[in-house]
Amino acid sequence: MKPLQIREYGRMPDGRAVHEYTLDSGAGLRLSVIDLGGIVTRLEVPDARGHLANVVLGLPTLDDYRLRNPHFGVIVGRYGNRIGQGGFTLDGEHYPLDVNDGANCLHGGRQGFGTRVWEVEPESDSCLCLRLVSPDGDQGFPGRVTATVRYRLTDDRDWLVEYEATTDRATVINLTHHDYFNLAGGGSVLGHELELTASRYAEVDAGMIPTGLADVTGTPFDFRTPQRIEARIRQAHPQLQRAHGYDHSWVLDAPQDGELHRAARLRDPASGRSLEVLTTEPAVQFYSGNALDGSLASPDGQLYRQGDGLCLETQHHPDSPHHPDGPDWPSTVLRPGQTYRSRTLHRFG
Known part of the structure; x- marks a missing residue:
């Protein structure tokens, strides 16, 4: 493990300095993170010949991340993905939420966790601890939530994300990370091979809200064996047409026992890079970057277009x-005295 590097990345409008922290495993994995949103600005991984490349999409400046970021590299909270109907009811009380995606609250609202400056504390050369306190009523969500996220590198090429949260009042929480991966280091990801350990996925309505679960068999949503994304994403399936690509939740086949199980494997045949995703979570959302339209550019000036990251x-x-608690749709309610815990491991090869 190489020594942690810290540099000033920029300043917020109120003068607060934002720093970038770079962890280096010494085995070819280098991760750069800023205080704002816990954003991963760079993630460098070697290809089959040992050549390093950044495999996540990023933006040129702090102001770009502040003002124009489509969730590149952020910690998502309080609630990853969508909550429909403009709010939710918990214990008989209705909570209107910040609506920022049609009639939905997306990724915790306009001022979700990915827009906040986190308190970052290096715990070692291989581990960063990020903390954030979200007040009661934040974006409409009840309860004062204290969130802790750790980014940890191993001596190999593993990046582990560990989430914890507590609350002083019953609330809902669903934390995740929103990296746009491109294992080629540039260009399109549609030639990547994707495998998902999932036999069912959630169909969605016109507002991208799940309506129920469907079997993947015989559909372009079947990634139980490795499939090139480009071979399936253009098929005339109503769900693909509705989302303009993939933007769906897959139900993982693994048991929900608190242990890490494989959710996905991604491989770029050209570079030889691969990514295995293991998690304690019950589902994985595969999003094919459908809204990338050339209006954003990378730090080296390349325009991002649909399919350039996933x-x-x-x-x-x-x-x-809005769904009854059960094995197919586990609850996201967190109550006082409980601790929300989740882990996701990214293993690069």
């Missing part, structure tokens, strides 16, 4: 507060 967001299902 997300694999380990999480509970979207809109869970």
Whole structure:
């Protein structure tokens, strides 16, 4: 493990300094993170020949991340993905939420966790601890929530994200990370091979709110064996047409026992890079970067277009507060005295 590096990345409008922290495993994995949103600005991984490249999409400046970021690299909270109907009811009380996606609250609202400056404390050269206190009523959510997220590198090429949260009042919580991966280091990801350990996925309505679960068999949503994304994303399936690509939650086949199980495997045949995602969560959202339209550019000036990055967001299902608690749709309610815990491991090869 190489020594942690810290530099000033920029300043917020109120003068607060934002720092960038770079963890280096010494085995070819280098992770750069800023205080704002816990954003991963760079994630460098070697290819089959040992050449390093950044495999996550990023933006040129702090102001770009403040003002124009489509969730590149952020910690998502309080609630990853969508909650429909403009709010939810818990214990007989209705909570209107900040609506920022049609009639939905997306990724915790306009001022979700990805827009906040986190308190960052290096615990070692291989581990960063990020903390945030979200007040009662934040974006409409009840309860004062204290969230802790750790980014940890191993001596190999593993990046572990560990989440914890507590509350002083019953609330809902669904934390995740929103990296846009491109294992080629540039260009399109549609030639990547994707495998998802999931036999069912959540169909969505016109507002991208789940309506129920469907079997993947015989559909372009079947990634139980490795499939090139480009071979499936153009198929004339109503769900693909509705989302303009993939933006769906898959139900993982693994048991919900608190242990890490494989959710996904991604491979770029050209570079030889691979990414295995293991998680304790019950679902993974595969998003194919459908809204990338050339209006944003990378730090080296390349325009981002649809299919230039994809997300694999380990999480509970979207809109869970509107579904009865059960094995297919586990609850996202957190109560005082409980601790929310979740882990996701990214293993690069």
